[in-house]
Amino acid sequence: MRDTVEAIPEAGPGRRLSWPWFLVVVVVYVGIIQGLGPLIGVDTSDSDSQFPTTASLVRNALIPIEASIAFGAAVVSWLGWWGEVLRYRAPVRRRVRRVPVSMIAAVRRVPVSMIAAAVIGLNHPHLADQSLSLVACLLLLGLFVGVGEELMFRGIGVHVFRRAGFTEGKAALCASVVFGLVHASNAISQGPQALGQAAVVSTSGYFFYLCLRVGGVLVLPVLVHGLWDTSLISHLVGDNPQVLLGTLLIILLQVALIVVLLVRRRAIRPVSPAVPD
Numbered sequence: 001m002r003d004t005v006e007a008i009p010e011a012g013p014g015r016r017l018s019w020p021w022f023l024v025v026v027v028v029y030v031g032i033i034q035g036l037g038p039l040i041g042v043d044t045s046d047s048d049s050q051f052p053t054t055a056s057l058v059r060n061a062l063i064p065i066e067a068s069i070a071f072g073a074a075v076v077s078w079l080g081w082w083g084e085v086l087r088y089r090a091p092v093r094r095r096v097r098r099v100p101v102s103m104i105a106a107v108r109r110v111p112v113s114m115i116a117a118a119v120i121g122l123n124h125p126h127l128a129d130q131s132l133s134l135v136a137c138l139l140l141l142g143l144f145v146g147v148g149e150e151l152m153f154r155g156i157g158v159h160v161f162r163r164a165g166f167t168e169g170k171a172a173l174c175a176s177v178v179f180g181l182v183h184a185s186n187a188i189s190q191g192p193q194a195l196g197q198a199a200v201v202s203t204s205g206y207f208f209y210l211c212l213r214v215g216g217v218l219v220l221p222v223l224v225h226g227l228w229d230t231s232l233i234s235h236l237v238g239d240n241p242q243v244l245l246g247t248l249l250i251i252l253l254q255v256a257l258i259v260v261l262l263v264r265r266r267a268i269r270p271v272s273p274a275v276p277d
Contacts, residue, residue, distance in 0.1 A: 014080025146226030176205035
């Protein structure tokens, strides 16, 4: 028998947050990051690097991201959602066909392949020429980005759309699209190229959601996301930024994952044991 109805999770403990109000929360979240940076940041217009010094990285990125984490944590605390945000239980479908093990394994390889690509793509030669404080702050920035964005979009966002009655796939997709649109705000400082970045980031958001599904805890997409972003921006720190060919590997992996998941999209559906017809 074919898939029928996906079980809608019962409203969990805590307050309710509708998806339009979630968008308002996201706007405030973006405002904190985009507003605090220029307010306390260091002018780097005379440098080819986005973060030429430790001070510029701390004040232009690290502190604003830290403030956004505090805001996200405050929202989760107010909602009373910490339990379900930190540990994720996907809903099940009633009366489904059993999904082949090979297809499920393809989804489980997503975090492994992303971690491997991020480690290989990290600009090791360039970072070796930078100060220890700059490299340490870069690693901390990657971790902070992972915590802040996963808490907001996979932690709060997916649950908001699920509680609103969206199916699992639609909830993941909507949270990922909002995640991508948030990065379109970078057009303020980066120009039209940020719009293309937003489209790419949306697909990355979906992969981070799959990491959440695979691990069942928010910490896995946080770590994968943090390492992924650290690798992507590792050439933007210090003087004389240098792009490594490893960055191309990350882009190619993203394309490959999109193709694989389109072909084996049934593997991402939450399933329960097959029920006889």
